[in-house]
Amino acid sequence: MKKEEDRRLTARTITLNNGVEMPLLGLGVWKVGNGEELIKAIQTAADCGGYPSIDTASVYGNEEGVGEAIRKTGLPRESFFLTTKLWNTDHGYEATLQAFEASRKKLGVEYIDLYLIHWPIQETNRESWRAMEKLYSEGKVRAIGVSNFLEHHLLPLLETCQVQPAVNQIEYHPYLVSDELHRFCMEHSIQLEAYSPLMRGLLLDDSVLLELGKQYGKSVSQIILRWIVQQNIIAVPKSITPSRIRENAAVFDFELQPEDMKRIASLHKNVRSSAHPDHRDF
């Protein structure tokens, strides 16, 4: 028991359903510009040690910059966990294969660690997924998954897929606690990953979180990220500020008490900073 507790406190990676180890904490780079901004952010993430994980997407327009920044660290490719995503206009079997190749070239890498369908499109999810499976079977990507998928998007995919999605990346934070989807994903061995974990910064003034921060001697951001990773959910906070990147990475040296885990979950307000997956207009 003690050993398991120690592991929970210190584990920095989690094992996906295909055996691949994925860092519990990564760096989101949405809205981070190519060049110096990315170079500094990714260098800082690498300096934090462990197994740096970067979350980008073709639609972020910065895959080239991410690739450049990774190379500039001088670290070998395999010391990074790299995620990118298939954009909505690239759904379909052939289009997915082409979009993947375009992303891979922009990133300038041989393989991608995790490739996600960025948003569900019921009509084409299965075809796109077939292409994802091909990329996986060819070893071009170490794991494949989805993003913004609700249960009714996952179910039809699970009926026909040859390879189970390894990850579902969704908006998840104390104001949007998707317990049922989390349970569903766990039942199907799909790892949940939290995007906008700080609700784009909007959570940082919450009075309960501020109080807990004082109690544990941690920042609000650290309290939130600890709450997420302590549920064995991966988190990808975004920051371009080196001190914040370091702060966000330092969540493996303390543990929230069960009553505080519940208190944070009770902040749920069912509000989102991104679109609802069924009501997006892009």
Ligand SMILES: NC(=O)c1ccc[n+]([C@@H]2O[C@H](COP(=O)([O-])OP(=O)(O)OC[C@H]3O[C@@H](n4cnc5c(N)ncnc54)[C@H](OP(=O)(O)O)[C@@H]3O)[C@@H](O)[C@H]2O)c1
């Ligand atoms: N799959 C999807 O559809 C989807 C959708 C949205 C986001 N994402 C992914 O999730 C990542 C994170 O989400 P997000 O960018 O929406 O928002 P977020 O990580 O919840 O919040 C980012 C904001 O919080 C600030 N911040 C970060 N750490 C902080 C700290 N320790 N103290 C104070 N402020 C802090 C950042 O400021 P500075 O940068 O100025 O430091 C930035 O303004 C994205 O970058 C992207 O990779 C995926």
